[in-house]
Amino acid sequence: MTDNLLARKLGQVVQLSAADLALLDGLSERSYTVSSGEDIIKQGDEPRYVHLVLDGIVCRNKVLPNGDRAIVGLLLPGDLCDLHIAILGRMDHNISALSDCRIVDIPHRTVVEMTSSSRRLAMALWWATLVDEAILREWLVGLGRRRADRRAAHLLCEILARLEAVGRGQDRVVPLGHQQLADVLGITSVHLHRVLGTLKSQGLIVQQDRRIVVNDVAALREYGQFDPDYLHRDDNLSPLAEWMLAG
Numbered sequence: 001m002t003d004n005l006l007a008r009k010l011g012q013v014v015q016l017s018a019a020d021l022a023l024l025d026g027l028s029e030r031s032y033t034v035s036s037g038e039d040i041i042k043q044g045d046e047p048r049y050v051h052l053v054l055d056g057i058v059c060r061n062k063v064l065p066n067g068d069r070a071i072v073g074l075l076l077p078g079d080l081c082d083l084h085i086a087i088l089g090r091m092d093h094n095i096s097a098l099s100d101c102r103i104v105d106i107p108h109r110t111v112v113e114m115t116s117s118s119r120r121l122a123m124a125l126w127w128a129t130l131v132d133e134a135i136l137r138e139w140l141v142g143l144g145r146r147r148a149d150r151r152a153a154h155l156l157c158e159i160l161a162r163l164e165a166v167g168r169g170q171d172r173v174v175p176l177g178h179q180q181l182a183d184v185l186g187i188t189s190v191h192l193h194r195v196l197g198t199l200k201s202q203g204l205i206v207q208q209d210r211r212i213v214v215n216d217v218a219a220l221r222e223y224g225q226f227d228p229d230y231l232h233r234d235d236n237l238s239p240l241a242e243w244m245l246a247g
Contacts, residue, residue, distance in 0.1 A: 004028060005078035006052060008166045010124035012233055014245075020118050027052060031104045034097040040081070045091045049105035051081040056101030057175060061183070062093050071184045073136065074098075074159065078166040083111065083129055098180050119245055127232070134230045146225075148187050149198045153224025155184060156205070156214060161228050172214040181212075199223075 002008060007016060007024045016024070031054055034040055040051055040058065051058075053075050060073035060081075072093065075081050081095050086108040115122035135158070142151045156174050163169030176184070182192040196212075199205045204220045206213050214220055 005054060005166045005168075006080070009078040010121070010128065012165060013127045014120045014124040016120060016124070017118070020121050023114055023118065023121065027106055027110070028054060028104055031102045034101045034103050036097055036099050036101075038097050040095045040097065040103060041091055043091050043094050046089065047082070047085040047091055047108075049107055050083055050085070050111050051095065052104040052106055053077055053079050053081070054102040054104060056097060056099040058101055058103075059096055059098050059180075059184070060093050061096055069183050070186065071180070072139075073132070074184065076159065076162050076166075077168055080106075080125075080128065083125060086111075098177075099175050123245060131230075131232050134232065138230045143186055148185060148191060149195045150224050152181070152185055152192075152195050153199060153204065153220050154226050155181075155224075156212065157217070157221050157224050157226035158228075158231070160214060160217065161226075161231060161233070165231070165233055172217060173208075174212045174214070175210065176212065177210040 002011070002021060004021065004024050006027065007021055010016065010024075034056075036056075041047060043062065055077055058075040058079075058081060059071045060075070061069050061071045063069050075095070085091070111125075115125060138158075142154055146154060159174050159176075160169045160172060178192060179189055182189045185192065185195075187195070196205070196207065199220075200207070202219075202223070203215055204223060205215060220226075
């Protein structure tokens with residue numbers, strides 16, 4: 001298995017060539033550190049780069065006039081932040097670090113050149129964007145129809161599954177603090193305390209410092225009614241996509 005996290009993610013759906021892997025390896029050569037709580041790019045800024053997460057957890061978020069923050073997406077190691085944002089003239093949300101992170105800035109021109117030179121990379125990046133949309137749909141369903149404790153269980157299972165897909169998460173640790181998790185779930189800190197209490201009382205999780213450790217992944221999946229189908233990890237490409245690659 002390659003050490004390149006982006007290659008691990010894209011390789012779930014497309015068999016990458018040696019040239020593809022070399023291109024992806026070249027992207028990760030110049031990384032930098034962003035401290036927890038720091039904005040990588042702010043709402044209203046002109047986007048000049050696509051950001052690749054190598055370590056840590058990054059979020060898409062919007063801040064309301066009263067200061068309340070809504071987290072509308074999590075970006076984990078191997079994820080690209082807003083691949084096609086260059087089409088827009090300015091950011092309509094913030095991208096911020098929820099933990100200490102290692103990030104790579106990829107110029108838009110590099111993304112265009114990469115996708116133009118490799119049909120397989122272009123298809124894999126298209127797939128990754130569609131999976132981002134599928135995750136957002138699942139979050140909307142959770143907000144509208146899942147009880148808070150089941151929504152929390154579902155989210156923890158999703159994070160572990162996404163980390164596992166790139167060779168991380170074996171320690172079953174979700175490195176989110178109390179207020180961060182409340183912002184993701186769209187509930188108050190007080191409500192979250194009760195929710196986590198419910199999960200702890202059933203032996204599903206424990207809390208260690210600013211982290212949540214999952215005791216029993218299978219039981220947590222059952223409790224949260226977690227079906228990883230929307231992550232499309234084990235999907236084959238559609239016949240149309242295969243035809244496009246072969247053409």
